[in-house]
Amino acid sequence: MxxxxxxxxxxxxxxxxxxxxxxxxxxxxxxxxxxxxxxxxxxxxxxxxxxxxxxxxxxxxxxxxxxxxxxxxxxxxxxxxxxxxxxxxxxxxxxxxxxxxxxxxxxxxxxxxxxxxxxxxxxxxxSGITSFCAAAARLNLPLVEWNEPLHVIPGVHRLDGRLDQPGTYVVMKSGRKMDQVKQLLQASGREVCMVENCGMANERVYRSLEEIPEDAGYYSLIIAREEG
Missing domain, CATH: 3.40.1010.10 (Tetrapyrrole methylase, N-terminal domain)
Known part of the structure; x- marks a missing residue:
């Protein structure tokens, strides 16, 4: 066997x-x-x-x-x-x-x-619970509603793109390039939240793009929703 x-x-x-x-x-x-x-x-x-x-x-x-x-x-x-x-x-x-x-x-x-x-x-x-579902629950907000699409992207590999599709973006793997990821998010005009180390003892929650530190850790997950 x-x-x-x-x-x-x-x-x-x-x-x-x-x-x-x-x-x-x-x-x-x-x-x-x-x-x-x-x-x-x-x-x-x-x-x-x-x-x-x-x-x-x-x-x-x-x-x-x-x-x-x-x-x-x-x-x-x-x-x-x-x-x-x-x-x-x-x-x-x-x-x-x-x-x-x-x-x-x-x-x-x-x-x-x-x-x-x-x-x-x-x-x-x-299967296990995904980090982006847990982070959305921690932030007490839905990821998507009605007919909205959900985009899950590795931020560190998408720094030359734009967040220009309808729906919600989940940006993973952002810690090492957070300064550039923040520029990408700023240009998108979206409402941004982030959970760092979701569910761990050193968890931190950020409710706006301005709050997010550029030295955030590897386990940082960003949710970027369309305004309104």
Whole structure:
């Protein structure tokens, strides 16, 4: 029997927002992986262990996945990570890979998924609450109403564009380029709110573009709505 690789979303930060299925998957499987040099140091682990204390006694599999734009370095580390995971799957052991939010949204898990499937192994997703849904709830506002579209974009990769489509924009991955992202938002003329570290102990909420600091952290999520 071959093992299965599961990408399990642990939600945005509040352990109470983890799904029952995510909790069950962690409890029922012995090998738990996460993207980092040490699993215990990852945000995903620190969220999950609060809801599932027995996670601390599991076999932890770190998968180093650096935050870089160097395609060669990314490819090398994705290949190494997939190889480590395959060594467990070949033994018939399932591997639960913890991801922030939902594993189908800008998740490092997908890079491993493709490589593992190419080797003939099964993978599966376990959905979690997305950061933008949790942030909207924290701000106590709807993301979209009636027939409005929703646009989810990685801000750091869209600095040369415009937020000119109707509906609401969710801007993710903005922390490192916040000064440029703020210029993009200013030009859009939209009403802007942001939640930094949503659901975590160091959460901060900003109700206007002017309040948002240019040194905001990596886990900063912006919601930009049309005025009125």
């Amino acid at each position: 071959k093992g299965i690789l599961y990408g399990v979303g642990v939600g945005p930060g509040d352990p109470e927002l983890m799904t029952l299925k995510a909790v069950r998957m962690i409890r029922e499987n012995e090998v738990i992986a996460a993207a980092g040099a040490q699993v215990e140091d990852t945000v995903a682990y620190q969220i999950a262990v609060q809801a599932v204390p027995e996670l601390a006694d599991k076999e932890l599999l770190p998968v180093y996945m650096p935050m870089t734009h160097d395609r060669r370095e990314l490819e090398e580390n994705h290949a190494k990570g997939a190889k480590r995971i395959l060594s467990y799957l070949e033994q018939g052991k399932n591997v639960v890979f913890l991801t922030l939010g939902d594993p189908v949204v800008y998740s490092t898990f997908t890079y491993l998924q493709k490589r593992v499937e190419d080797q003939g192994y099964e993978t599966a997703f376990v």
